Amino acid sequence: MSQLSAENAPKIGFIGFGAMASRMGAHLTKAGYAVTAYTPTGKSSAPSVRMIDSPRHLAQQTETVIVCVPDDEALAASMYGENGTLAGMKSGAMLINTSSVSPEATAELAAAGEKAGITVLDAPVSGSTPEAEAGTLVILVGGATDDVAKAQPIFDAIGKITIHAGPAGSGARLKLVINGIMGAGLTALAETVAYGLAAGLDRTMLFDALDQVAVISPHHKRKLKAAKNGNFAPQFPGRLMQKDMRLLLDAAAREAVPVPTIAATTQMLSLGRRQYPNEDYSALIGIMEKIVANDAGKRK
Template identity: 70%
Template sequence: MTALTPQNTPLLGFIGFGAMATRMGVHLRNAGYGVIAYTPSGKSGDPAVEILPTARAVAEKADVVIACVPDDEALEASMYGENGALVGMKAGGVLLNTSSVSPEATDALLAAGRAKGVTVLDAPVSGSTPEAEAHALVILVGGSVEDVANAAPIFDTIGKLTIHAGPSGSGAKLKLVVNGIMGAGLTALAETVSYGLASGLDRSMLFDALDQVAVISPHHKRKLRAAKTGDFTSQFPSRLMQKDMRLLVDAIARQAIPAPTLAGALQVLSLGRHAHPNDDYSAAIAIMERFAANDA
């Protein structure tokens, strides 16, 4: 397979073109790739990108297809059926699935691609919209060494680092691990902040102190700073964080591994999804603050 450079694969077709994909698309266009897309709404955040009416139409026209959809259901709707991307792809084509979906959906797409002679790489990304904009995403890829190397020019264009997680399916599994740590860390912060406030600590002092200690990751410090000011502008919406934790808890249960911490975190994130589905998932901190104020 020839490396997927702008010279060899000039046109990339996105299936799903939301907040993350539009930012990836900017980097790819700046590198010399052409970009087209399909979105269920028919709208694009980038007026320079042509939006086609179906996923199939994108796949028929593009040299490489990049899926970037929110969940298993959206992946199924856009990949299969008479207007799905797989129908439009030809043998020898390449499909890069950057979506965060279940291992089962990942395996099903791989099998469907193989049946058509299409190379499918599961390549979810670690990072939110600030990382996507700053070319700071980490791409977590499952697939053969050769296929991952051939796709490297695209991955290098949208991210700062590509991790080859192992054979097909490994990228999707690693993404669940990463997001599980992220979600559980945020819920631990939300609960301990709630305790600090309920016990009488000054709110500004508490948030400022937590911003200085080494035990909190830079990602979660960013969430704390947003929560301090009540700014829950979405970088990673609550509905998607809860979805990823739900997929992880389900996957762990299938392995019969006890994970009470993650199961508990899912409940807090479910509160966040219920109350603030489209706000950033750090809104869970505000929910727990209301408990501290006896205003839940």
């Protein structure tokens, strides 16, 4: 989008300003928006952004609020109550929820927004911190067509593609589908890499070979390269991926859809979250490698 002048810069407030949101905020600032933020700690990884002391006060000072929090509980804590975001928003304002939360929490927020005369879009993003840094996220939006069009300049500033998934709630559901594929794929890699190592394949050859084959996605090849070097710096923390698997497992059960692969994936990622909750979810590859190495040592 074209650069906006300082005098008429639209005001955007972020609820939650961690690794993903701070990068989105930087792109919006470059596009000419005036960005403020609220976090429960009052701290931000972007010192140049002005921090506000409550969700309500932030909402009172901005025209659009973007929510980027980790789970249903954090969403409820920041949205509702006398100091919540909804209490400070004016009728006609827009609330964009980029959080990965349950369909039930998404529906509750949409209903509360409608009651208050606020436009609510569920717009979780596909991509991790590298995509947020590059401004190449894929935005998955649920909401009315006209409302999505109004928010398009914001989406254009933070992402490369906007997918209008359907009416309210559709973005949240599509996000669960995508993350389910990510989680199951990573779990399959962790298990099969462990088999290869246990069977005596050379470690370097194995990781390099997997980097060359078409059956593995670019996302998972990036995870394999990091695992080869033992680098599990969090681009997508294990606690968040395991949370998304749990949400998908519950959502599928509500639709009576059998998802045994997702159930097994959730258990494996629970192991990863238990041991390395704040490392990247690909740490599961390292966990499985360690199990194999320990077992090999016991057999000698």
